[in-house]
Amino acid sequence: MDLDFSKEQVEFREQVRTWLEENAPREIRPEMGPAMREYDLAWQRTQWEGGWAGISWPQEYGGRGLSLLQQLIWFEEYGRAGLPGIDACFVGLSHAGPTLMTRASEEQKTYHLARILRGEVIWCQGFSEPDAGSDLAALRTRARIEGDELVVSGQKIWTSFATLADWQELLVRTDPEGSRHHGISWVICDMHSPGIEVRGIETIEGGAEFCEVFYDDVRIPLENVVGGLNKGWSVAMSTLSFERGTAFTANQVRLASTVEKLIDLAKERTGPDGRRPAIADDEIARRLATARAEVASLRAMTYAGISRNMHRDQPGPEGSMVKLFYSDVAKKVYRLAFDLLGADALRFVSRWEPGGWSGNYLYSYSVSIGGGTSEVQRNIIGDRVLGLPR
Amino acid sequence: MDLLPTPGQMEIASLAADFFGNELPISVIRERRDEPVVVDRRVWSESAELGLFGLGIAEELGGAGCELAEETLLFREMGRRLVPGPFLPTVLGARVAALAGQHETASAILSGKAAVGLALRRGPDGFDAATTPSTLDGRFQLLDAADSRYVLLLDPAGAALVETAALTDVHSEPAIDPGIRLAEARADAVPIIAWVSTQEEPIRLRALVLTAAMSVGIAEATRDLSTEHAKVRVQFGRPIGVNQAIKHACADMAVRAEAALSQVLFAAICVQDGRADAEFQALAAKSVAGRFAVENASATIQVHGGMGYTFEHDSHLFLKRAHVLEHLLGEPADHLARLVAQPAAQ
Ligand SMILES: Cc1cc2nc3c(=O)[nH]c(=O)nc-3n(C[C@H](O)[C@H](O)[C@H](O)COP(=O)(O)OP(=O)(O)OC[C@H]3O[C@@H](n4cnc5c(N)ncnc54)[C@H](O)[C@@H]3O)c2cc1C
Numbered sequence: 176m177d178l179d180f181s182k183e184q185v186e187f188r189e190q191v192r193t194w195l196e197e198n199a200p201r202e203i204r205p206e207m208g209p210a211m212r213e214y215d216l217a218w219q220r221t222q223w224e225g226g227w228a229g230i231s232w233p234q235e236y237g238g239r240g241l242s243l244l245q246q247l248i249w250f251e252e253y254g255r256a257g258l259p260g261i262d263a264c265f266v267g268l269s270h271a272g273p274t275l276m277t278r279a280s281e282e283q284k285t286y287h288l289a290r291i292l293r294g295e296v297i298w299c300q301g302f303s304e305p306d307a308g309s310d311l312a313a314l315r316t317r318a319r320i321e322g323d324e325l326v327v328s329g330q331k332i333w334t335s336f337a338t339l340a341d342w343q344e345l346l347v348r349t350d351p352e353g354s355r356h357h358g359i360s361w362v363i364c365d366m367h368s369p370g371i372e373v374r375g376i377e378t379i380e381g382g383a384e385f386c387e388v389f390y391d392d393v394r395i396p397l398e399n400v401v402g403g404l405n406k407g408w409s410v411a412m413s414t415l416s417f418e419r420g421t422a423f424t425a426n427q428v429r430l431a432s433t434v435e436k437l438i439d440l441a442k443e444r445t446g447p448d449g450r451r452p453a454i455a456d457d458e459i460a461r462r463l464a465t466a467r468a469e470v471a472s473l474r475a476m477t478y479a480g481i482s483r484n485m486h487r488d489q490p491g492p493e494g495s496m497v498k499l500f501y502s503d504v505a506k507k508v509y510r511l512a513f514d515l516l517g518a519d520a521l522r523f524v525s526r527w528e529p530g531g532w533s534g535n536y537l538y539s540y541s542v543s544i545g546g547g548t549s550e551v552q553r554n555i556i557g558d559r560v561l562g563l564p565r
Numbered sequence: 566m567d568l569l570p571t572p573g574q575m576e577i578a579s580l581a582a583d584f585f586g587n588e589l590p591i592s593v594i595r596e597r598r599d600e601p602v603v604v605d606r607r608v609w610s611e612s613a614e615l616g617l618f619g620l621g622i623a624e625e626l627g628g629a630g631c632e633l634a635e636e637t638l639l640f641r642e643m644g645r646r647l648v649p650g651p652f653l654p655t656v657l658g659a660r661v662a663a664l665a666g667q668h669e670t671a672s673a674i675l676s677g678k679a680a681v682g683l684a685l686r687r688g689p690d691g692f693d694a695a696t697t698p699s700t701l702d703g704r705f706q707l708l709d710a711a712d713s714r715y716v717l718l719l720d721p722a723g724a725a726l727v728e729t730a731a732l733t734d735v736h737s738e739p740a741i742d743p744g745i746r747l748a749e750a751r752a753d754a755v756p757i758i759a760w761v762s763t764q765e766e767p768i769r770l771r772a773l774v775l776t777a778a779m780s781v782g783i784a785e786a787t788r789d790l791s792t793e794h795a796k797v798r799v800q801f802g803r804p805i806g807v808n809q810a811i812k813h814a815c816a817d818m819a820v821r822a823e824a825a826l827s828q829v830l831f832a833a834i835c836v837q838d839g840r841a842d843a844e845f846q847a848l849a850a851k852s853v854a855g856r857f858a859v860e861n862a863s864a865t866i867q868v869h870g871g872m873g874y875t876f877e878h879d880s881h882l883f884l885k886r887a888h889v890l891e892h893l894l895g896e897p898a899d900h901l902a903r904l905v906a907q908p909a910a911q
Contacts, residue, residue: 482566485567556820560816
C-alpha cells in the first residue's frame with residue numbers, strides 16, 4: 176500500500192505538465208462538423224509529434240511502451256489542465272486500439288494502430304441497433320459471405336461521430352443459425368464504403384455527434400474480421416472492458432476539478448437567501464462537501480483498479496463499479512451546478528463554452544446511458560463481481 | 566503507487582481475523598448483552614499479547630513498528646467482524662501516552678492491564694489550540710469506559726488521556742448497539758495525564774481513518790451477507806438474487822464498499838505520509854465510509870426480510886454499529902463543513 180511515484184515517474188509528470196502547458200490547443204473546440212474533426216485530429220497529431228501518443232501502447236505499434244502508471248499520470252495531468260475530452264478520437268484510442276492490440280492479426284495491427292496514434296483517422300463504434308441496445312446480442316445487422324467479402328445489410332444507431340469517421344468497429348451477424356452470442360463477428364468497416372448512409376440525430380443538449388448508420392450491401396473484405404469469424408462476442412466484451420477501464424481517468428479528474436470550480440463559484444455567487452454567498456447555505460455547502468468526498472473516492476477507486484490491473488493482462492469486471500459510481504456522482508455534481516445557478520441556469524450555455532453549466536447538466540443525462548446503462552452495469556456487477564444467480 | 570495491501574499486510578490482518586473469529590465471534594455480543602463489559606479480561610490480555618494495541622507504535626516506544634496502513638487493515642477486519650470492546654481508544658490512547666512520554670501508562674495499556682474508553686464531548690470543543698491544557702472540564706458521553714482505567718478525548722486541538730475514576734456523576738445508559746457500553750459523566754478540573762497536540766501528531770486524523778476503516782468492514786460484511794442470502798434464499802422457485810430489485814441492491818452495496826475501501830486506503834497513506842491534503846482525504850474517508858456503511862447495513866435488513874428484523878440475526882448489529890461509528894469524532898455535518906473548508910486535494 177503506497178502512493179509513491181518513483182523519481183522517474185515524478186519527472187515524467189513534470190514533463191507532461193510542461194508539455195501540455197506549452198502545446199495544448201488554445202482555441203475553443205468547434206462544436207460540430209468537419210471543423211471539430213480537424214481540431215481533434217490536429218490535437219492528436221500534435222501529441223504524436225511530441226511523443227505523447229499511446230503512452231502504454233507497445234513500441235512496435237508506435238506507442239511509448241510505458242507503464243499503466245505513466246498512462247494514469249498522463250490522464251491526470253490532461254484532466255487537470257482542463258483540456259477537452261478526446262471525444263472524436265475516443266473510440267480509436269480507448270476502444271478499437273486496445274481491442275486490436277489484443278485480438279487482431281499482425282497485418283491489422285500494423286496498418287491501423289499507428290494511424291490511430293498519428294491522428295490520421297477517426298473511428299466510431301457500430302454496436303447498438305434499434306432493437307439491440309442493452310441487449311446487444313439481439314443485433315440483426317446481417318453479413319453474408321460472398322467469396323472473400325462480407326456483404327452487410329442492416330442498421331446501427333446512436334453511433335457517435337459516424338459522420339466524421341473513417342473506420343468503424345462494427346458488430347454483424349455472420350451466422351444466422353448461431354445462437355445469440357455465437358455467429359457474431361467484430362469487423363473493421365471502412366466508413367467511406369459504397370452503400371453506407373449516415374443520418375444525424377440531435378441530442379437533448381443540441382449536440383450533433385449522434386447518428387444512425389444504414390448499410391445497403393456494403394462490401395467488406397473478409398480479412399477485416401478481428402478475432403475470428405463468428406467469434407465477435409468475446410472480442411466485443413473485451414472492447415467494453417477497455418471502455419470501462421483506465422480510459423475513464425481523465426473524465427474522473429475533470430469531474431474533480433469541476434467540483435473545485437463549483438466551490439469557487441459558490442463563494443462568489445449570492446446564495447438562495449439573496450444576501451450571503453451560496454457557500455454559506457448549509458444545504459449547498461453539504462452537497463459540495465459530499466461531492467468532494469465522492470470524487471475523492473472515485474479517484475481512489477481508479478487507483479485501486481489500476482493497482483489490480485498492474486498484476487494482470489486484461490481489466491476485470493470491477494471496471495463496471497467505477498463506471499456506475501462515476502455516473503451517479505457526475506449526475507449529482509452537474510445537478511448541483513444547475514441548482515447553484517438558480518434561475519440563471521435557464522440560460523443555455525453549451526458545455527464547450529466557459530460557464531457551460533446548463534449544457535453540462537443536460538449532457539450528464541447521457542453518462543448513465545452511454546457505454547452500457549447503469550442498470551446494465553448493476554447486472555454485470557451482480558452476475559460477474561458478486562456471482563449472483565441469473 | 567500501489568493502493569492494494571501487500572501479502573505481508575494481508576497476513577497481519579488475517580492473523581488478527583482468525584483471533585477475532587475464535588475469541589470474539591459476533592455471537593459474543595448477544596451472549597453478553599447484559600454483562601457490564603462485552604470483552605472479558607482474558608480476551609483483552611490475549612489481544613495485548615498478540616500486539617494488537619501497539620501495532621502502529623514505533624518499536625522504541627514499545628509497539629510493533631508497523632504503520633497506519635497495517636492498523637487500517639486491522640480495524641477494517643474489526644468492522645467486518647463487529648469486534649466489540651474499546652479497541653479504538655485503547656490503540657490511540659497507547660499512542661498518546663507513548664508520545665507524551667508517559668511510559669508507565671503506555672506500557673500498562675500495551676500490556677492489556679489498563680484499557681482506554683472513549684469520551685465524546687457534549688457541547689462545543691473545549692481546548693484552545695495555543696496552550697497545553699492541564700485539566701479537563703465538561704460533560705461527556707462515554708463509550709466502553711466501564712472496565713477501562715483511562716478515557717481518551719479527541720478534540721480538534723489535541724488528544725487528552727484522563728483517569729476514569731476521576732470523572733464524576735458517572736451513570737450508564739442503555740445503548741442502541743448491544744456491542745457497546747454507554748455512560749454519561751462529568752469532569753470538574755480532572756487532571757490530564759497525557760496530552761498530545763494536533764501540531765505534534767495528527768491523532769484525530771488517525772482516529773478518523775481507523776473509524777472509517779471499521780465502517781468499511783461493515784460495508785463489506787453486509788455486502789457479503791446480502792449476496793450470500795440472495796444466492797440461497799429461494800422464493801417463487803428461484804433464488805431471490807435473480808430479481809433485479811435484490812441483485813441491484815447487492816450491486817449498489819458492492820460499489821459503496823469498493824468506493825469506501827479505496828478512499829480509506831488512500832486516506833490512510835496520505836495521513837501516514839503526512840501529505841498536505843491528509844485532512845481532506847481523512848474527512849472524505851470518514852464521510853463516505855460512515856454513510857455507506859449505514860446504507861449497506863440498512864439494505865441488508867431489507868434483503869433478509871423478516872429474518873433481518875430479528876435480534877437473532879446479525880443485520881441489525883451491523884446497522885447499529887454503523888450508526889455508532891457515524892457519530893464518533895464529530896457529527897457527519899461537522900465533517901462535511903470541515904471538508905468543504907479545506908484547500909483542494911493534492
Ligand atoms: C452519449 C451516448 C453515446 C453513445 N455512443 C454509441 C456509439 O458510439 N456506438 C454504439 O454502438 N452505441 C452508442 N450508444 C448507445 C448505448 O450503448 C445504448 O444507448 C445503451 O446501450 C442502451 O441501449 P438503448 O438505448 O437501446 O436502451 P434500452 O436497452 O432500450 O434501455 C432502456 C431502459 O431499459 C433499461 N434496461 C434494458 N435492459 C435491461 C435489463 N436487462 N435490466 C434492467 N434494465 C434494463 C435500460 O437500463 C434503460 O434504462 C451511445 C449512447 C449514448 C447515450
